[in-house]
Each structure stands twice: as C-alpha cells, then as structure tokens.
Amino acid sequence: MGLFLTILLGKLFVRLFFGHLRAIEVERLYEQGWFSVTETILALALLRDQFDVVMLTLFVFLLFCKIFHWMLEDRVAFMEQQTRLAKLFLARTLSLSALLVAADCLMLMYSIESSLKYNAPMMIVFAFEYAVLLVRFISIGSKFALNAIDIGRNGDWEEKQTYVFYLELVHDATKLTLYLGFFVTMTVYYRFPIQIMRDIYITGRSLIGRCQDWIRYRKAMHNMHLRYPTVSQTELDAMNDATCIICREEMVGPSQEQADIWNSERQTGHAPLLSGDTPKRLPCSHVFHFNCLRNWLERQQSCPTCRRSVLDEGTPVRDGVPPQAPNQEQNTDPVPDGPYPSEGDTAAGTATAQPSHDHTSTARESGTSSMAIDAPDATSSTAGHLSHMIVTLTQVDSLMPSDARANHSGPASRGNTDKGKEHARE
Numbered sequence: 001m002g003l004f005l006t007i008l009l010g011k012l013f014v015r016l017f018f019g020h021l022r023a024i025e026v027e028r029l030y031e032q033g034w035f036s037v038t039e040t041i042l043a044l045a046l047l048r049d050q051f052d053v054v055m056l057t058l059f060v061f062l063l064f065c066k067i068f069h070w071m072l073e074d075r076v077a078f079m080e081q082q083t084r085l086a087k088l089f090l091a092r093t094l095s096l097s098a099l100l101v102a103a104d105c106l107m108l109m110y111s112i113e114s115s116l117k118y119n120a121p122m123m124i125v126f127a128f129e130y131a132v133l134l135v136r137f138i139s140i141g142s143k144f145a146l147n148a149i150d151i152g153r154n155g156d157w158e159e160k161q162t163y164v165f166y167l168e169l170v171h172d173a174t175k176l177t178l179y180l181g182f183f184v185t186m187t188v189y190y191r192f193p194i195q196i197m198r199d200i201y202i203t204g205r206s207l208i209g210r211c212q213d214w215i216r217y218r219k220a221m222h223n224m225h226l227r228y229p230t231v232s233q234t235e236l237d238a239m240n241d242a243t244c245i246i247c248r249e250e251m252v253g254p255s256q257e258q259a260d261i262w263n264s265e266r267q268t269g270h271a272p273l274l275s276g277d278t279p280k281r282l283p284c285s286h287v288f289h290f291n292c293l294r295n296w297l298e299r300q301q302s303c304p305t306c307r308r309s310v311l312d313e314g315t316p317v318r319d320g321v322p323p324q325a326p327n328q329e330q331n332t333d334p335v336p337d338g339p340y341p342s343e344g345d346t347a348a349g350t351a352t353a354q355p356s357h358d359h360t361s362t363a364r365e366s367g368t369s370s371m372a373i374d375a376p377d378a379t380s381s382t383a384g385h386l387s388h389m390i391v392t393l394t395q396v397d398s399l400m401p402s403d404a405r406a407n408h409s410g411p412a413s414r415g416n417t418d419k420g421k422e423h424a425r426e
Contacts, residue, residue, distance in 0.1 A: 006060060010067070017096040018071055025074045032070050035198070036063060042195035043125060050122045062129055065103055069133055072096055073140050079147040083155070097141060104134040121190040128182040132175060139171040158276075158291060161298040169214065172207040179203060216301040220310050224280070224294065231279040231287050232259035239287070244279075246292035246304055251279045284308045 014021065021029075040059055044051060075093065079085075111127035114120060146164060150157045179200045186193040220227075233253040236242040242251050253259065276291030286305045288296070302309055 003060075006064065010064060013068065014071070017068075017092045018075065019092075021071070022078075025071060028074060029067065029070060033063075033067065036066055039195045039198070043193075046191055046193065046195065047122050047125070050120065055122055058126055061107075062126065065100065065107075065130075065133060068096065068100060069136055069140070072100065073136070076140050076144045076147065079144070079151065082151065085148060085151055093144065097137070097144075101134070101137055101141075104130050104137060108134060121186070124182070124185065124190075125193075128178065131178055135171065135174050135178065139167060142167050158295060161295055165210075165214070165217075165298060169207075169210050172203055172210060176200070176203045176207055213301070216311065217297060220297045220301045221294065224290070228280040228282060228293075230254065230259045230262045231281050232256040235259075236279060236287070242287075244287075244289045244292055246288055246296055249289075251287065251289060252277065253279045282308075282310055 040063065044055075044059070047055065072093070075089075108127060108130040111123045111130060115123035115127060143164065146160055146167075150160045179196055183193055183196060183200065231251075231253050232255060234256045236251055236253045243249065244251050254262070276289065276294075278290045279287050280290050280293055281287050282293075282303050284303050284306050286303050288304070296304055297310065301311060
C-alpha cells in the first residue's frame with residue numbers, strides 16, 4: 001500500500017511540475033534509475049544488520065529525491081534550445097527547486113544529527129547522499145541562471161560556455177572530494193563501501209577529462225591571433241563556399257593588403273586587436289569566424305569540419321598558401337578496402353585472357369561483353385570495379401577444365417543444346 005501511494009504521489013508531482021515528459025527524459029530516467037537501484041541494493045547489503053522499516057523508508061525517499069533532481073537537470077539543459085522563458089515553465093522550475101533544496105537541507109541536517117547522536121553508520125550514508133544531491137542542485141541552479149541570462153541576451157552571450165565549463169569543473173571536484181571522504185570514513189570506521197566505487201570512478205574520470213580539456217583549451221586559446229592567420233576577402237571569393245559552418249553565416253574578410261599587414265604583424269609576435277567576425281584559417285585550411293572558433297574550442301579542440309586537432313603543428317599554415325587550395329573540395333568518397341586495377345591494367349588483362357570454345361563459355365563471354373558495353377560510364381571508380389569483376393570471371397572460367405565447365409554450365413545450357421539437336425534432326 002505504501003509503495004502504491006509513493007508511485008501515485010510521484011506521478012502527481014511529475015504532472016504538476018513537468019507536465020508531459022519527453023522521450024529522451026524517460027530514457028535517461030530509466031537508465032539512471034537502474035544504477036541507483038543497484039547501488040541501493042548494495043548499500044542495503046552493507047547495512048543489513050541495521051535493516052528495518054525506517055531505513056527502507058529513508059532509502060525510498062532518497063530515491064524519490066534523486067529522480068526529481070535528474071528530471072530538473074534535464075529540463076534546465078533543455079532551456080538551451082528555447083528562445084524565451086515561458087511563465088509556466090519558470091513557475092514550475094522555481095517551485096520544484098524550492099522543494100528540493102528544502103528537502104536536501106532538512107534531510108542532511110537530520111542525518112548528521114542522528115549520526116552524531118546515535119552513532120549510526122546508516123545515517124552517515126544518508127548524510128553523504130544528501131550532501132551530493134545538494135551540490136548537484138547548486139550546479140543545476142547555477143546553470144539555470146546562466147541559461148536565463150543567455151536567453152535574456154538573445155543567445156549572444158559569448159562568455160556563457162566559459163562559465164559553464166568552470167562550473168562543471170568545480171562540481172566534479174566537489175563531488176569527488178565528497179566521495180573520497182565518505183569512502184575513507186566508511187572504510188576506517190565501518191565497512192568497505194562497495195556501492196560508491198562506480199561513482200568514484202565515473203566522477204574521477206570526468207574530472208581528469210575536464211582538466212585535460214582545460215589544458216588543451218588554454219593552449220588552443222593562447223594568442224589565437226598569433227596562431228591562426230587572417231583570411232582576406234580575395235581568398236574567401238576564391239573558395240567554393242565562404243560560409244562559416246558553425247554559425248551558418250557568410251564570412252566577410254579584410255582586403256588583401258590589410259590581411260597581409262595583420263599576418264606580418266602576427267609573424268613578428270604582435271597580435272592586432274581584431275573583431276569577432278574576422279575569418280581565421282586553421283592548420284587544416286578550414287576557415288571560420290574568430291568568435292565562432294573560440295566558442296567551439298571551449299567545447300573541443302578539433303576542427304568542426306575534419307576533426308583534426310587544432311593543436312597539430314605538423315602541417316604549418318603559411319600566409320596565403322594553405323596546404324589545401326581554397327577552391328579545392330574535400331573528397332568524401334569512401335576509399336575501397338582492396339586495390340583495384342587501373343584502366344590500363346584492366347585492358348591488358350582482358351586482352352591476355354584465353355577465351356573458351358565451349359558453347360556455354362561463349363554465351364557467358366558474349367553476355368559479359370554486352371554488360372561491359374551497355375554499362376553506363378557514370379564514374380571511373382564504378383567502371384574500374386566492373387572491369388575488375390569481368391576479368392576475374394573470365395580468368396576463372398579459362399582455368400577450369402572442359403568437363404568442369406560443362407558441369408558448371410547447368411541444366412539450362414544442356415537443355416538448350418538438346419533442343420538444338422532435335423531441331424537439326426527434324
């Protein structure tokens with residue numbers, strides 16, 4: 001009965017604060033809920049000597065709070081796709097945030113007080129869990145404020161991603177500190193807390209990855225005007241498409257003389273102060289707006305087009321002479337796995353192939369020749385592949401004995417031969 005009422009109350013809260021859930025929210029809810037239930041079972045096994053109805057109720061309420069923290073985080077992340085803040089969304093988010101922060105603080109204080117008063121290791125687990133939830137809520141609330149400011153500025157806040165990056169870095173560092181503190185406390189005074197090993201690993205890996213991204217980001221952002229040359233309007237006109245694929249807007253560059261002056265100053269180590277719309281060329285020769293490139297490098301340090309590292313200095317970009325010509329298109333056709341003969345090799349192989357005098361072989365060769373003649377000359381790669389198949393079939397047929405070719409010809413060919421003999425007798 002209690003479980004039924006809990007589920008009914010949860011559905012009521014979901015309809016009240018979220019309305020209809022999106023498919024991705026339901027999928028993520030099931031995924032995280034599975035891991036949370038597994039960790040709860042491991043924690044119950046760890047605290048089996050203190051298992052009672054009160055502890056089971058506390059675990060159910062903890063899972064209840066976790067679920068609404070997950071859904072609130074997804075809704076705040078969904079704000080990045082919105083152009084304005086609806087009043088209903090704002091009222092729901094603020095109301096749920098007030099309830100969650102009140103529940104986190106009250107349960108954290110209750111768990112700490114009970115742990116100190118009754119010396120119960122079980123309450124240490126709950127104190128740690130609600131401390132992690134409180135840290136997570138602070139991160140969610142901060143992202144909500146950043147998204148609201150960005151929407152108020154019509155999505156033109158260029159420094160937003162920098163704040164989000166540092167916020168997530170601090171969030172992971174704080175969570176890892178709490179996990180390690182709980183791990184040491186439980187190991188020294190009680191038992192080995194196996195239920196948090198997965199969280200420690202995931203949080204530690206995330207923190208290390210963010211630190212590495214931060215180092216690469218600082219390296220890529222260091223003197224961007226010095227690292228990447230400016231592209232002139234003449235070079236942009238020579239390109240097939242002068243659209244920045246990050247913002248999907250046409251790029252406008254300075255004159256050739258002005259670009260040469262800026263690039264010469266770049267070589268001397270004096271970076272001029274340029275506007276954010278100045279086109280810049282990466283080592284892979286792809287061109288983007290300066291501000292678009294800076295915002296992209298805050299997320300990952302690779303070219304948006306070819307995924308080559310922007311820190312790769314193996315192929316330097318010279319002023320006006322990139323490794324790839326401006327009007328040269330990239331070849332996106334897949335490269336075949338095996339080598340195919342060229343047209344000259346194919347012709348030579350066809351000329352040296354020994355034709356068979358068998359009726360079936362003659363029919364096959366004539367059919368093959370008609371296929372080769374009627375095949376459309378759409379692309380050279382398709383013709384090369386078809387010619388290679390023709391040569392292979394002809395060579396295999398010439399190497400087979402006459403008896404094997406007669407057997408391989410099948411009943412259809414033998415039937416045609418018998419019919420020819422009957423017509424001859426008539």
